[in-house]
Amino acid sequence: MITLFHSPRTRSSRFIFLLEELGAPYEIHYVGIQRGDGTGGPDAANPHPHGKVPAIRDGDETVFESSAVALYLTDKFPNNGLGPQVGEAGRGAYLTWLAYYCGVLEPGWMMQFANVELPRPMAGWPPVAESMAHITQALEAGPYLLGDRFSAADILVGTTFALFMGGPMLPETPLLRGYVDRVTGRPAYARAAAKEEPAAVVV
Ligand SMILES: N[C@@H](CCC(=O)N[C@@H](CS)C(=O)NCC(=O)O)C(=O)O
Numbered sequence: 001m002i003t004l005f006h007s008p009r010t011r012s013s014r015f016i017f018l019l020e021e022l023g024a025p026y027e028i029h030y031v032g033i034q035r036g037d038g039t040g041g042p043d044a045a046n047p048h049p050h051g052k053v054p055a056i057r058d059g060d061e062t063v064f065e066s067s068a069v070a071l072y073l074t075d076k077f078p079n080n081g082l083g084p085q086v087g088e089a090g091r092g093a094y095l096t097w098l099a100y101y102c103g104v105l106e107p108g109w110m111m112q113f114a115n116v117e118l119p120r121p122m123a124g125w126p127p128v129a130e131s132m133a134h135i136t137q138a139l140e141a142g143p144y145l146l147g148d149r150f151s152a153a154d155i156l157v158g159t160t161f162a163l164f165m166g167g168p169m170l171p172e173t174p175l176l177r178g179y180v181d182r183v184t185g186r187p188a189y190a191r192a193a194a195k196e197e198p199a200a201v202v203v
Contacts, residue, residue: 002026002073003057005046007033008197011066012054014159016195018070018152020188022077030198067098070152082152090146097145097153104131105157109169128169139179150183158183 004019006012006028019026031043033053042051047062055064056072063072074083084090104125111118112128125131135157138145145153162180164170183189 001058003029005029005031005048005053005055005057007031007053010053013192013196014066014155015054015056015069015073016192017159017186017189018073018082018155020191021082021152021155021186022073022080024073024077028195065102066156067102070156071095071098074152081149082155084146084149084151090149090151093146094151094153097151098156100131101153101156101160105135105160109164113169132170136173136175139175143179143182150186154179154183 002019002024004012004015004026006016007030010033016028029045031046031053032040033043033046033051034041046053046055047057048055048064052064054066054069055062056069057063058072058076061072063069071083075085078085084094105128107123108125108128108131111123120126135145141147144150145157158180161170161176162184165176165180166172170176
């Protein structure tokens with residue numbers, strides 16, 4: 001049984017989506033986090049060393065960082081094919097997109113958001129325009145990052161695009177709209193959305 005440490009409307013939401021896709025046995029432990037508006041704070045029940053979400057527990061294992069959690073889960077629950085396994089075609093691209101998401105896309109966006117510029121050889125990632133051109137090229141061949149195959153990498157990237165598309169960080173294009181609709185139109189996404197908030201207690 002996987003325990004997902006989750007806080008509503010955060011980066012952990014997409015792991016309910018992934019766990020639903022995988023058909024994995026899981027429970028959600030709802031935890032508080034420090035929010036952007038200054039409310040909330042770290043929750044003693046959360047095993048994440050920085051009080052963030054997502055984190056998962058599987059027996060004695062604790063896993064955090066979105067890309068690591070995605071890889072751990074798709075390796076552990078391979079049946080629905082959400083991530084190419086070791087030795088399978090597409091494994092290299094899959095690992096690359098998972099690392100690209102957290103090591104290239106997110107830092108680039110955060111730098112743009114904060115209006116910070118690092119000299120290119122110092123920053124380990126290209127500017128957003130360059131990474132978006134790379135992603136666009138992959139999706140044009142697509143329809144998913146791995147071509148025909150929907151994977152957990154699309155859950156990370158597609159749900160992030162769903163949040164930011166149309167805003168100053170991510171102008172909407174027909175290609176991105178189609179991609180986001182394909183990802184968020186999946187039945188597992190709707191099932192996950194129903195579990196996003198803790199069930200209301202009836203008194
Ligand atoms: N790189 C981490 C980022 C996790 C993260 O920053 N999560 C936010 C919620 S979206 C959080 O927990 N913030 C609370 C805090 O920073 O204390 C990952 O992708 O797992």
